[in-house]
Amino acid sequence: GQNIDQPTEMTATEGAIVQINCTYQTSGFNGLFWYQQHAGEAPTFLSYNVLDGLEEKGRFSSFLSRSKGYSYLLLKELQMKDSASYLCAVRDRDYKLSFGAGTTVTVRA
C-alpha cells in the first residue's frame, strides 16, 4: 500500500509564497502528481514529476526527490483564487494513483 503525508492546513497572505510538502512511501514509483481542488469542485491537474528536480509552470513549481520520498508544491505570488485544497498523488508500480488527504490553503488579504 501507499503512505502519503501532507499538512492538513496552511494559511498565507496574498502576494506571499507557500510551500506544501508531501512525503510518501510506495511500492514502486511511476510519478508524482499535484492536483488543485476548489471547495465543491473536481480536482484539476497542476503538475507531474517523475525525475528528480524542479518543474516550473508559471506561479506554480513542483519538486521531487525520489531517494527521500519527498515532493513539494510551491505557490508564488499568491492570489485569493489560490485558496483551495492541494492533493499530492503517487502512481505506484501497478500505475494506480494513491492520494494524500490534501492540504487546505487559505489566502488572506
Place this chain on the structure above:
Amino acid sequence: IAGITQAPTSQILAAGRRMTLRCTQDMRHNAMYWYRQDLGLGLRLIHYSNTAGTTGKGEVPDGYSVSRANTDDFPLTLASAVPSQTSVYFCASSPTQGAGETQYFGPGTRLLVL
C-alpha cells in the same frame, strides 16, 4: 458533451436501496476510474478499467460493482446501500493507465445514505 459528465449531481438514498452512478466521457480515453472522497481521508480508488471490457478492484471495492461495456461509459453500482457509503464520488479518465498520463475528473456525485 465536453470531458466527463456524472449523474446524478446529488442523491439522498435509503439504506438497502440499489443505486447506479453514471459516468460518461467523450475524450475516447481507454482508462476510467471511480474514487470516493471522504473528509480527512482523501480520494480512494474503488474500481478501475484499463480498457473497454476489463475492470479491476481498487483500494475500497467492497459493496460496489462496475461494468465497462464500451469506451465512453463506466457506471458504478451500489447493490444495497449502507450509511458508510455516504461520500462524494468522482469518476476520472486518462488516455491510458501509463505512468505519465494525467487523470481528468468529473464534477462528482454527492451521495447521502440514510
